[in-house]
Amino acid sequence: MxxxxxxxxxxxxxxxxxxxxxxxxxxxxxxxxxxxxxxxxxxxxxxxxxxxxxxxxxxxxxxxxxxxxxxxxxxxxxxxxxxxxxxxxxxxxxxxxxxxxxxxxxxxxxxxxDGTFLVSREKIDNFSWDQLKGVTFLGQRKGGMPQMVGEFVLKKHGIDPQQDLDLIQNIDFANVAPAFASGTGEFVQLFEPTASVFEQEGNGYIVASFGEESGNxxxxxxxxxxxxxxxxxxxxxxxxxxxxxxxxxxxxxxxxxxxxxxxxxxxxxxxxxxxxxxxxxxxxxxxxxxxxxxxxxxxxxxxxxxxxxxxxxxxxxxxxxxxxxxxxxxx
Known part of the structure; x- marks a missing residue:
């Protein structure tokens, strides 16, 4: 609850x-x-x-x-x-x-x-979803729409969010981006303009769109x-x-x-x-x-x-x- x-x-x-x-x-x-x-x-x-x-x-x-x-x-x-x-x-x-x-x-x-994007800490030229297996993933608040869509998309690509990666979802919504910027996680799910700002500053790289993956x-x-x-x-x-x-x-x-x-x-x-x-x-x-x-x-x-x-x-x-x-x- x-x-x-x-x-x-x-x-x-x-x-x-x-x-x-x-x-x-x-x-x-x-x-x-x-x-x-x-x-x-x-x-x-x-x-x-x-x-x-x-x-x-x-x-x-x-x-x-x-x-x-x-x-x-x-x-x-x-x-x-x-x-x-x-x-x-x-x-x-x-x-x-x-x-x-x-x-x-x-x-x-x-x-x-969905309005979020998958952001990688490192630049990836040819991203594939299976590259998330075994990584630390900084997600959104449990029970919120961004997190549910995130898990839905991961499962769509054959990834079990609870078993195949280290999923962090206990950080308050407003603090997810600062947590990633300070070094937490290898991948993060972010809204714009934060995702693009991170990319411009070299703090992360947009590799996929959850909106394109999840449908209407x-x-x-x-x-x-x-x-x-x-x-x-x-x-x-x-x-x-x-x-x-x-x-x-x-x-x-x-x-x-x-x-x-x-x-x-x-x-x-x-x-x-x-x-x-x-x-x-x-x-x-x-x-x-x-x-x-x-x-x-x-x-x-x-x-x-x-x-x-x-x-x-x-x-x-x-x-x-x-x-x-x-x-x-x-x-």
Whole structure:
């Protein structure tokens, strides 16, 4: 059982109360709070929605917080510290399995593949997956989407994560990259732009993409409590419309133009790296082109979780996914 699932009974009772979204500001503009699981170029459409004024066009003022990890992001949503969470869909399944009376609903897709890359400490000209056998592999947090996809891909290539390599997965999400940089592990699973920055600095080399290997997944979606959708569907619709506008803009514009728009979110990354990473994600189809969370991807997610031994129960697609809102804003 995941540590974050051990939330006290009293906190859960508080979390499932129906609490309205943040109050409207001046001129009828509504303030909304988004918690993103990490800061990553992987989430470029979200930053585009903010910077291009798509939220503003819908009368929404966004306060964006990086909540650093799926456990912390979901706890923030359940305790009403944020209104919307951008996080892996697996977290909604964990909450549902607890028996919540106010389940967390996936209502808008942002990414549709895994966003991590396999990074080697040493340069490898002709990488093959069997080269991981016997090495020390610095993975992601147990029960989180990156780690489950990582194990899924390893097994796909005939590697038993528990037997064929030394798997480290007890390091907090935010500390995985620093741990590798300080000398832990021969291979590591990293998000961008960290993977590319490591490559530029000579601290590692990208040898494979977990996104290309794992197929379509509702990897990162916007979600909120069911009570929020019931009580303030209009705001959720406006939110989704802003995201859809951004997705269309990202689809229709160049990686360079996208990089120019989102560069302010990555002060420590040069514009050339941002453009390269955006192009990498675009070329492998990581950015969802519309907000509908697909059923095939959902079932693939369940398979990945089940293979990792982390699926508490196979939750039906319609139970935790709302496609009505996304389909309506696309009309």
């Amino acid at each position: 995941k540590n974050w699932l051990k939330i006290s009974f009293s906190l859960v009772l508080i979390a499932i109360l129906i609490i309205p979204l943040a109050a409207c500001g001046k001129d009828g503009v509504k303030n909304i709070r988004i918690g993103e699981v990490t800061r990553s170029i992987f989430y470029a459409p979200q930053y585009v929605a903010i910077e291009k004024g798509f939220f503003e066009e819908e009368g929404l003022n966004v306060e964006l917080t990086t909540t650093a990890g799926g456990d912390k992001t979901m706890t923030a949503l359940l305790s009403d510290s944020i209104d919307f969470a951008l996080v892996g869909s697996e977290t909604s399944i964990y909450v549902y399995a607890q028996g919540s009376n106010d389940p967390v609903i996936n209502f808008a897709a942002l990414t549709q593949t 997944l509702p990897y990162t979606t916007f979600m909120t409590k069911e009570s929020t959708i019931n009580d303030d569907k209009e705001t959720v619709e406006k939110f989704t419309r802003a995201i859809y506008k951004a997705q269309q803009w990202v689809e229709e514009n160049s990686s360079k133009d996208i990089a120019d728009v989102i560069k302010g979110y990555f002060d420590n990354t040069n514009i050339e790296t941002i453009e390269m990473v955006v192009d990498r994600y675009k070329s492998q189809g990581s950015f969802a082109t519309n907000p509908v969370v697909g059923e095939d991807g959902w079932n693939n997610l369940l398979d990945v979780m089940e293979e990792a031994g982390e699926l508490p129960e196979r939750v039906d697609y319609r139970t935790l996914v709302n496609t009505e809102i996304a389909e309506d804003v696309m009309k």
